[in-house]
Each structure stands twice: as structure tokens, then as C-alpha cells.
Amino acid sequence: MKSTVEKLSPTRVRINVEVPFTELEPEFDRAFKQLAKQVRLPGFRPGKAPRKLLEARVGREAMLDQVVSEAVPGRYSEAVTTTQVNPLGQPEIEITKKEYGEDLVFTAEVDVRPDIELPDLTTLKITVDPIEITDEEVDAELQSLRARFGTLTGVDRAAQNGDFVSIDLSGSVDGKELPEAATEGLSHEVGSGQLIDGLDEAIVGLKEGESRVFTTKLVAGEHAGQEAQVTVTVKSVKERELPEPDDDFAQLASEFDTIDELRASLREQVERTKRVQQAEQIRDKTLETLLEQIEVPLPENIVQAQVDDTLHSAIHNLDHDEARFAEVLEAQGSSREEFDADNRSNAEKGVKTQLLVDAIADKLEVQVSQNDITERLMLMSQQYGMEPQQLLQALQQNNQLAAMFADVRRGLAVAAVVQGATVTDSDGNEIDTTEFFGRSGEQAQTDAPEDEPQADEAPADEEPADTK
Structure with a gap:
């Protein structure tokens, strides 16, 4: 088989392939043997019909089409290997010559990895933001930890940001109810912005049992992009009481004995997060x-x-x-x-x-x-x-x-x-x-310790791992 490469652009080539007919003859033999098992000819046992009779029955061109369609993918892969092309994606194959008894000729156009000229990478200079840790960031971590150990207590007042409420929701578009938007007893933290636009603003100021209708634009579902009228009803209002940030809390929430030790640990956590960032x-x-x-x-x-x-x-x-x-x-x-x-x-x-x-x-x-x-x-x-x-x-x-x-x-x-x-x-x-x-x-x-093999060496009694 012969194969040559034409460079069409920095990212695309055409591979020209010529396959001598003699290379295809074994594949014709296999195809006819398989066909002989499937086709029954009078006077011959299955698998014993002569090739010439099978050619007459099926047609030489039909067999040629079958053999070529099966042979081309393998010959293309072989051409890619021999020409050292690095293909990207699937090729566009065109068969330019296909005649029984003569060489098979086809071309394959395919995108390839371009040649990229690289500079001296050791001269590369990278500048990033410095790591800065503020007391406010540590306080935020401590506040989050206190919230995990907080308790919710019912209050007899209107909801405000930071409260936890139980709500019922229903919605409609152009007066038509949306069953998929209806829910009851949904727990929500006011001000978290985790549900639909406009909900937190609607809840603030409502007491237990009170409702409010607001308009929002749906961003998903069958009515995505349309405005919906949503009714929210507050079923209960609770506020979160946080434990005092003292030594007792440090012992409750961590392995540390004092709040100062806990704050120092939280500062290390903030620093670790910023190092990852x-x-x-x-x-x-x-x-x-x-x-x-x-x-x-x-x-x-x-x-x-x-x-x-x-x-x-x-x-x-x-x-x-x-x-x-x-x-x-x-x-x-x-x-x-x-x-x-x-x-x-x-x-x-x-x-x-x-x-x-x-x-x-x-x-x-x-x-x-x-x-x-x-x-x-x-x-x-x-x-x-x-x-x-x-x-x-x-x-x-x-x-x-x-x-x-x-x-x-x-x-x-x-x-x-x-x-x-x-x-x-x-x-x-x-x-x-x-x-x-x-x-x-x-x-x-x-x-590396002197008595241990280096990273690019394998011990004398071991073979390097095969990573292909």
C-alpha cells in the first residue's frame, strides 16, 4: 500500500492512498467463503459452491463494493500511522478508483493537529493576586459555624431577612393555573435568593397566615420566558438564635478549648481556601x-x-x-x-x-x-x-x-x-x-534520597508501567 500526504492548510491534510488489488484478494476470499455459507446453490453443499458461480449469482461489483467498504477504514488507519498524521475528528473519504482487478485508490481529508512553535517555557513569568486574609473573613467563617449550631424559635412578628419561613406557593400564567408551580410547606431562608426572583421581597413584611401576589419571569419549564403571577402564603416565621462565640462554644463545635484557638484554626482554613484559589x-x-x-x-x-x-x-x-x-x-x-x-x-x-x-x-x-x-x-x-x-x-x-x-x-x-x-x-x-x-x-x-531510584528510573528488577 502507498500513501502520501498533501497539506491543505495548517490544520487540514489530504491523504492519498493506493491499495494494490493483490492486497485485497485475501479479503475477497473471506467474503466469498462467508457468502458460500449463506447462499444455497442447487447441486452444492453449503459452503462448497464455486466462486465463479457465486460471482454470477451475486455480481462481482456487489462483492467489490462490500470488500472495499470493509477495507477502507483499516487502510485509512494504516495510512495515518505510516504518514505520522495526528488526525482530529472523522475523515471525509472519497474513493476515486474502484475496479475489479485493479488498484483501489481513495483520498481522505481530515483535520489534524497543527505544528505549533513553542518558546522557551522556562522564561515564562506569571503574576497573580497575593493572598490576603482579613478579620472579616474569619468572622464570616465563625458566623457560619455558629449558624450550624443555632436553634430556630418561632416569633410573632412579620418576616424579615435572615428568618426561616414555611410557605405555600401557587402560580398562574394569563390566568391559567400552573400545577407544577404549586407547593405547600416549603422551608425557605428569607434573603437567600435561592428560589424565584421577587420571592424574598414579597415575603418580607408578611406575618403568619398572610399572603401576597407578585410577578416574576419564569426561566425554565413549558412557560420559560413568560411572566407568571405567584401567590406566596406564610405559614410560620422563625428566627435563628446563635450561640455566643465564647470558650464554651469552641469546646462544643470543635476540638479546641478556647475561642482564640478556634479562630486561629478558622484563619488557617481561610488561608487554605485562598491557596487553592x-x-x-x-x-x-x-x-x-x-x-x-x-x-x-x-x-x-x-x-x-x-x-x-x-x-x-x-x-x-x-x-x-x-x-x-x-x-x-x-x-x-x-x-x-x-x-x-x-x-x-x-x-x-x-x-x-x-x-x-x-x-x-x-x-x-x-x-x-x-x-x-x-x-x-x-x-x-x-x-x-x-x-x-x-x-x-x-x-x-x-x-x-x-x-x-x-x-x-x-x-x-x-x-x-x-x-x-x-x-x-x-x-x-x-x-x-x-x-x-x-x-x-x-x-x-x-x-530524592540517594538510596532510592530517581523519578525517571525503574528499579533493576521491574519493568516500567505501560501507560498506553
């Missing part, structure tokens, strides 16, 4: 800086596929009703034009980021270990509330293991870039990134 900002700023500095050609078909997929997901629950979708967007303060523009922008950025990080992973020869995969499975199983083995089976059944592997590799590639970059906060302080991004290879080898 800063690590996320470091990752995002690293990608943003790379995208600003490096040109990444975009394969239009891949971008369009992501645009279409996002749009499909957005309107799937609306029965793909474009008019209703426009109403929902309007209720959210947006429009179809804004949605389409944001959708394309996000798709372009997403595809560009993946292509860039994959190129970096190749350049840095990033390897994914079994431990990396296990850690990701454990994290995902916690997020989805599934056992790791159950999640693994689900990923296998949905052909998502390769996507997870690629995502893990990209994460390792970004971590490697951060390890080699200079990361400071806006105050000029250098940030130690090892907690969330690990040590660079050079650091890790320097820190």
Missing part, C-alpha cells in the same frame, strides 16, 4: 499567558462541532424550540446573538487551549502513570458519588477513557510548565508552587 488562578494565568504568546491555528470543523454540541445541549430540554430558547435567553438578560458569539468564542478558546497543551505535553514528553489515572478516578468517583470500579466501567462503556487520559496528560503538562516558570504575586513575592503543581524534575531528583 490562588493555584487555580496560577493555572488560568499560565494558559492565558501562553495563548497570548503562541499562535495556534484553529481547525474550523472541530470548532464548529463544539459550537453545535453546546447549542444542542442548551436547547435539548426545550424540544429544540428556537422561539422558546430565545425567550429563556431574554429572561436571563441575554439574546441569541450574544449566546452564539459567546459560544463560538468559548469553543475557539477551548480548542486552541487543548491543541497548545497537547503540543507542550509532546515537547516535554509528559508521561501519565498508573498513579495519575488512579488519582483522577478517585477524585471523579467522589464527585459523582460512585465507586471507582463502577466509574471505570461506565467510562469504558461510553468510550471516555481516552478522553480522561488526555485530560490527565494535559493537567500534568500545565503543572510542568508552572514548575519551570517564575510565579510571583503582584506585590513581587515569589510563590512556592510545589504544593499544588509538584517539583520540577531537577528539584525532585535533587530532593
Whole structure:
């Protein structure tokens, strides 16, 4: 088989493939043997009919079509391997020559990963916000902890923000009742904004047994985008009494003996949260800086596929009703034009980021270990509330293991870039990134005990793990 590549653009190629007929003859033999078992010819036992009679019965062209349709996918994959093309998505295949006894000729146009020129990644400089912890933030954590140990007490007054109420709700659109909007005995914290727009404002000032009608715009369901008249009735009003923030409370709510020790622990929690947030900002700023500095050609078909997929997901629950979708967007303060523009922008950025990080992973020869995969499975199983083995089976059944592997590799590639970059906060302080991004290879080898193998070495009696 012969195959050559024509570069149509930085992100698209045409693979020209010629398959000698002699290579297809074994496949014709298998096809005729299978056909002989299925077709009954007078005077011949099943599977024993001569090939020439079968050709006359079925037709040589029909057999040629069958063999070619079965052979082309495999020959395309072989051509991709031999030409070292990195395809993205499915190819557009055109058979240009198909005659019995002669070479099979076809072309395959496919989007490919572009060649990306990468700079010296060790010169990368990243600047993020400094970590600052205020007394108000610690007080907020203490207040949240006190709320967990608070008690609700009924009050004989009008509801106000911060109260807990039991309410009944009913709604209508243009005078028609909405059964799906009716509920009784719903518990709600006034001022939380967790239900529908306008509800908290309607509740404030109502006493037990009192009702109020207000208008709100529905954002989901059959009447999404339409205005509804909602009636709220307050069944009970309770206020939350919080325990005093003293040593007794510290002993009740924690392992600490004093409130000062508890506050110190809460300050550490705030700091930990901010370190995680800063690590996320470091990752995002690293990608943003790379995208600003490096040109990444975009394969239009891949971008369009992501645009279409996002749009499909957005309107799937609306029965793909474009008019209703426009109403929902309007209720959210947006429009179809804004949605389409944001959708394309996000798709372009997403595809560009993946292509860039994959190129970096190749350049840095990033390897994914079994431990990396296990850690990701454990994290995902916690997020989805599934056992790791159950999640693994689900990923296998949905052909998502390769996507997870690629995502893990990209994460390792970004971590490697951060390890080699200079990361400071806006105050000029250098940030130690090892907690969330690990040590660079050079650091890790320097820190490793002398009697243990280095990270890139395998013990003499062990084979390296197969991560393919």
C-alpha cells in the first residue's frame, strides 16, 4: 500500500492512498467463503459452491463494493500511522478508483493537529493576586459555624431577612393555573435568593397566615420566558438564635478549648481556601499567558462541532424550540446573538487551549502513570458519588477513557510548565508552587534520597508501567 500526504492548510491534510488489488484478494476470499455459507446453490453443499458461480449469482461489483467498504477504514488507519498524521475528528473519504482487478485508490481529508512553535517555557513569568486574609473573613467563617449550631424559635412578628419561613406557593400564567408551580410547606431562608426572583421581597413584611401576589419571569419549564403571577402564603416565621462565640462554644463545635484557638484554626482554613484559589488562578494565568504568546491555528470543523454540541445541549430540554430558547435567553438578560458569539468564542478558546497543551505535553514528553489515572478516578468517583470500579466501567462503556487520559496528560503538562516558570504575586513575592503543581524534575531528583531510584528510573528488577 502507498500513501502520501498533501497539506491543505495548517490544520487540514489530504491523504492519498493506493491499495494494490493483490492486497485485497485475501479479503475477497473471506467474503466469498462467508457468502458460500449463506447462499444455497442447487447441486452444492453449503459452503462448497464455486466462486465463479457465486460471482454470477451475486455480481462481482456487489462483492467489490462490500470488500472495499470493509477495507477502507483499516487502510485509512494504516495510512495515518505510516504518514505520522495526528488526525482530529472523522475523515471525509472519497474513493476515486474502484475496479475489479485493479488498484483501489481513495483520498481522505481530515483535520489534524497543527505544528505549533513553542518558546522557551522556562522564561515564562506569571503574576497573580497575593493572598490576603482579613478579620472579616474569619468572622464570616465563625458566623457560619455558629449558624450550624443555632436553634430556630418561632416569633410573632412579620418576616424579615435572615428568618426561616414555611410557605405555600401557587402560580398562574394569563390566568391559567400552573400545577407544577404549586407547593405547600416549603422551608425557605428569607434573603437567600435561592428560589424565584421577587420571592424574598414579597415575603418580607408578611406575618403568619398572610399572603401576597407578585410577578416574576419564569426561566425554565413549558412557560420559560413568560411572566407568571405567584401567590406566596406564610405559614410560620422563625428566627435563628446563635450561640455566643465564647470558650464554651469552641469546646462544643470543635476540638479546641478556647475561642482564640478556634479562630486561629478558622484563619488557617481561610488561608487554605485562598491557596487553592490562588493555584487555580496560577493555572488560568499560565494558559492565558501562553495563548497570548503562541499562535495556534484553529481547525474550523472541530470548532464548529463544539459550537453545535453546546447549542444542542442548551436547547435539548426545550424540544429544540428556537422561539422558546430565545425567550429563556431574554429572561436571563441575554439574546441569541450574544449566546452564539459567546459560544463560538468559548469553543475557539477551548480548542486552541487543548491543541497548545497537547503540543507542550509532546515537547516535554509528559508521561501519565498508573498513579495519575488512579488519582483522577478517585477524585471523579467522589464527585459523582460512585465507586471507582463502577466509574471505570461506565467510562469504558461510553468510550471516555481516552478522553480522561488526555485530560490527565494535559493537567500534568500545565503543572510542568508552572514548575519551570517564575510565579510571583503582584506585590513581587515569589510563590512556592510545589504544593499544588509538584517539583520540577531537577528539584525532585535533587530532593530524592540517594538510596532510592530517581523519578525517571525503574528499579533493576521491574519493568516500567505501560501507560498506553
